[in-house]
Amino acid sequence: MKFNSLVIHGGIDGDEHTGSVNVPIYQTSTYRQEEVGKHKGYEYSRTGNPTRFALEQLIADLESGYKGFAFGSGMAAISSVLMMFNSSDHIIFSDDVYGGSYRVVSKIFTNLGLEHTFTNTSDIKNIENAIKPNTKAIYIETPTNPLMKLTNIKEVAKVAKNNNLLLIVDNTFMTPYLQKPIELGADLVLHSATKYLGGHSDLVAGLVVVNTEELAERLHFIQNSVGGILGPMDSFLLIRGIKTLSVRMEKHCQNAMKIISWLEQQDFVTHIHYPKFDRNEDAKSQMKHYGGMISFDVKNTDIQNKILSNLHVITLAESLGGIETLISVPSRMTHASIPSETRKQLGITDTLIRLSVGIEDSDDIIRELDITNK
Numbered sequence: 001m002k003f004n005s006l007v008i009h010g011g012i013d014g015d016e017h018t019g020s021v022n023v024p025i026y027q028t029s030t031y032r033q034e035e036v037g038k039h040k041g042y043e044y045s046r047t048g049n050p051t052r053f054a055l056e057q058l059i060a061d062l063e064s065g066y067k068g069f070a071f072g073s074g075m076a077a078i079s080s081v082l083m084m085f086n087s088s089d090h091i092i093f094s095d096d097v098y099g100g101s102y103r104v105v106s107k108i109f110t111n112l113g114l115e116h117t118f119t120n121t122s123d124i125k126n127i128e129n130a131i132k133p134n135t136k137a138i139y140i141e142t143p144t145n146p147l148m149k150l151t152n153i154k155e156v157a158k159v160a161k162n163n164n165l166l167l168i169v170d171n172t173f174m175t176p177y178l179q180k181p182i183e184l185g186a187d188l189v190l191h192s193a194t195k196y197l198g199g200h201s202d203l204v205a206g207l208v209v210v211n212t213e214e215l216a217e218r219l220h221f222i223q224n225s226v227g228g229i230l231g232p233m234d235s236f237l238l239i240r241g242i243k244t245l246s247v248r249m250e251k252h253c254q255n256a257m258k259i260i261s262w263l264e265q266q267d268f269v270t271h272i273h274y275p276k277f278d279r280n281e282d283a284k285s286q287m288k289h290y291g292g293m294i295s296f297d298v299k300n301t302d303i304q305n306k307i308l309s310n311l312h313v314i315t316l317a318e319s320l321g322g323i324e325t326l327i328s329v330p331s332r333m334t335h336a337s338i339p340s341e342t343r344k345q346l347g348i349t350d351t352l353i354r355l356s357v358g359i360e361d362s363d364d365i366i367r368e369l370d371i372t373n374k
């Protein structure tokens with residue numbers, strides 16, 4: 001099946017017992033056993049639940065992986081993956097990863113003895129220089145959040161293979177519709193499914209896809225032991241959201257391109273961060289389109305505040321990837337937990353604005369960004 005069919009029919013399609021076209025919501029914690037140990041494959045819903053299993057199969061199909069795992073949030077998924085490592089292992093991270101990922105690594109896993117280096121992974125030399133004898137993995141986001149820096153997944157995968165390291169890619173911004181990290185050599189793919197996969201700003205969830213049986217066993221052990229699983233109702237909602245992933249992503253990308261063309265003509269805009277403008281053509285070619293996320297810098301905070309005022313179609317809110325356009329100020333919202341010095345070094349200025357372009361009419365979005373209307 002091709003991708004646009006797979007989002008609808010991938011994983012487990014419908015219900016063979018009743019012919020229901022949708023996977024039922026198995027709202028149960030436990031399962032009857034005929035004799036001790038004789039059951040239909042399910043014993044307890046932390047270990048496995050049919051609705052969650054259908055979702056896990058679906059995301060594995062979409063990411064061309066071996067097995068999928070669903071968690072109660074993106075952070076639960078990320079934390080569970082980090083628990084696959086031991087104290088005194090070392091991991092190399094992209095330096096402007098999602099704020100919550102930065103926080104969990106630098107405030108929690110570091111206390112458990114996990115060593116880390118944050119570096120600009122767009123330059124492969126930085127990764128090579130950061131490798132130490134105890135390095136076990138490279139963890140990247142491409143594009144990064146909020147500055148949209150690209151990392152060439154294939155190139156990093158080669159370095160990872162040569163040094164016996166796992167390559168972990170947070171694919172939240174792209175989704176498998178736009179970018180398939182496992183096909184480019186990654187070992188694990190992560191998602192905050194709260195964003196584009198869910199797509200309707202109505203749930204919080206995380207997904208992981210691994211490319212081998214060995215990694216699947218390790219992660220299943222952690223999922224079952226630590227227990228940060230996704231419930232059946234949210235698993236159902238996420239399957240429902242994924243069915244329209246292709247059409248939504250097309251529209252997000254189209255609208256983003258229209259807004260980019262408009263922003264380019266505005267003289268209050270000093271810089272636009274969007275993958276289209278990246279000079280690394282190889283990294284650009286790993287993505288089908290450039291996505292629905294735009295960050296831009298404006299001349300001063302007065303202009304920034306003006307843009308944020310009088311909003312109706314656009315919503316001032318954290319998060320991204322939903323059908324509605326969201327606007328945010330990374331320095332004061334999503335990235336506030338990063339020390340201001342570090343933020344400055346990374347280029348996350350106080351005048352930066354991040355836009356998660358929705359699927360409304362682009363004219364309505366543009367009208368609300370236009371400060372001459374305010």
Ligand SMILES: *Cc1c(COP(=O)(O)O)cnc(C)c1O
Nearest residue numbers: 073074075098170172192194205
């Ligand atoms: C939101 C986000 C996360 C965290 O996911 P939650 O579902 O909010 O826990 C991780 N990575 C990226 C890139 C994100 O945007």
